[in-house]
Amino acid sequence: MTSSTLAPLSDQAPPPPQDYLGLAALLRLNLAGTDLAPLCQELIQRATDDPDDAGSLMDAAVIFQFHGNPGLALQLQEEALSLRRHFRVPATRPVALRLLALMAPGELMANVPIECLLEDSDVELNIYYATADEADEIDPAALPDHDLLFVAIGESAANRPILDAWLPCLVDWHRPVLNDPRHLERVARDRAAQCLRALPGIAMPPTLRIDRTQLERRALPAGVDFPLIVRPLDSHAGHDLYKVDDAAALADVLAAMPGDDFFVSCFIDYRSADGLFRKYRVILVDGQPFACHMGVSSDWMIHYLNAGMADSPAKRAEEAAFMAGFDTGFAVRHAAALAAIHRGIGLDYLGIDCAETADGRLLIFEVDPAMVAHAMDPVDLYPYKQAPMHKLFAAFRALLFRTAQGGTAAAR
Numbered sequence: 001m002t003s004s005t006l007a008p009l010s011d012q013a014p015p016p017p018q019d020y021l022g023l024a025a026l027l028r029l030n031l032a033g034t035d036l037a038p039l040c041q042e043l044i045q046r047a048t049d050d051p052d053d054a055g056s057l058m059d060a061a062v063i064f065q066f067h068g069n070p071g072l073a074l075q076l077q078e079e080a081l082s083l084r085r086h087f088r089v090p091a092t093r094p095v096a097l098r099l100l101a102l103m104a105p106g107e108l109m110a111n112v113p114i115e116c117l118l119e120d121s122d123v124e125l126n127i128y129y130a131t132a133d134e135a136d137e138i139d140p141a142a143l144p145d146h147d148l149l150f151v152a153i154g155e156s157a158a159n160r161p162i163l164d165a166w167l168p169c170l171v172d173w174h175r176p177v178l179n180d181p182r183h184l185e186r187v188a189r190d191r192a193a194q195c196l197r198a199l200p201g202i203a204m205p206p207t208l209r210i211d212r213t214q215l216e217r218r219a220l221p222a223g224v225d226f227p228l229i230v231r232p233l234d235s236h237a238g239h240d241l242y243k244v245d246d247a248a249a250l251a252d253v254l255a256a257m258p259g260d261d262f263f264v265s266c267f268i269d270y271r272s273a274d275g276l277f278r279k280y281r282v283i284l285v286d287g288q289p290f291a292c293h294m295g296v297s298s299d300w301m302i303h304y305l306n307a308g309m310a311d312s313p314a315k316r317a318e319e320a321a322f323m324a325g326f327d328t329g330f331a332v333r334h335a336a337a338l339a340a341i342h343r344g345i346g347l348d349y350l351g352i353d354c355a356e357t358a359d360g361r362l363l364i365f366e367v368d369p370a371m372v373a374h375a376m377d378p379v380d381l382y383p384y385k386q387a388p389m390h391k392l393f394a395a396f397r398a399l400l401f402r403t404a405q406g407g408t409a410a411a412r
Helices: 022-031 037-049 054-066 070-083 160-171 189-196 212-216 247-256 313-324 335-345 383-404
Strands: 086-089 097-103 123-129 148-151 207-211 228-232 242-244 261-266 277-285 288-297 349-356 362-368
Touching: 022 054, 022 086, 037 054, 054 070, 054 086, 097 383, 148 160, 148 383, 189 207, 189 261, 189 335, 189 362, 207 212, 212 247, 212 261, 228 247, 242 247, 277 335, 277 383, 288 313, 288 383, 313 383, 335 349, 335 362
Parallel strands: 097 123, 097 148
Antiparallel strands: 086 123, 207 261, 228 242, 228 261, 277 288, 277 349, 349 362
């Protein structure tokens, strides 16, 4: 999406925001198994009847992404953003705080899914979709009024020009800012490994950016050997992620993958004594760790949705025990490592996907504020998740209010 297709900022007072359903409401329906096709048709019809209804286009774009049609989704999003770039998710309770989230155009994983943290909240969430071109001339008065700003733009090659362009004005922003963009580059896979791999209690193999020609020649740097993990740049959620055991397998993977540059790291076998792999998602809120979920699988490439948690009472019981005992178990065992990650990355809100090695270290797969954290899993299957997730949401809300009032996070 080019910035020329996006609605320009006016020199006049900003137009009133346009409310929309937003990601959280639609994700809740989707995870509940609701057929969203009729709603999507209704949204498209609304936008057809009202050419200024950008909110319906944005909501329809989200549904098309759920349904695996990113091309049409981004087309609808581009059309919506050509009309306006300010949207609002109204608070469900009397408004106590106005939060402005700065986001980038793109797919769902392009931004922090902050809406999922603010369901049933007294926080009014205003979302502004930024471009690189406007940053030099940005007038904060032309943006929605707010008590604090959260940089919800995720770190990626596509988003980096926007982050770089906005950095000078955000450093001296007239309101407190959370997730300082000066630190966001540290979560890029290669940079994160450089920042974290030598810290106490952490295992994180170097992640190297290597071009296709070098890989085709098998010209691997010293210390990098099979088995390897190979993935394209900006790949998330296991898309085009491969474990490569030898040179022949590497040739097959390269033939199947697009792109000229890849992230490559050594594979660490993290299976437990029972032969199963366990992967944890932890969220740091101002440095305090919270359990998000735990996946158990016989496959090394665990993603919560493909780990078979819904089909296994034993796995859910293990996850329930992990979440219930997190503060006195996992968080204590890895307190030094988690504190080091918070200091090393320096973000107020951060997600960590990790495992435990046989020698007790925290094996880091990824650190990224744009990881999904929600309380939308079916309560009949996952009753144990509600309390830990709402504990996380309460901590995030407290961070917002503390920062807006000049607390410690804003001062860092």
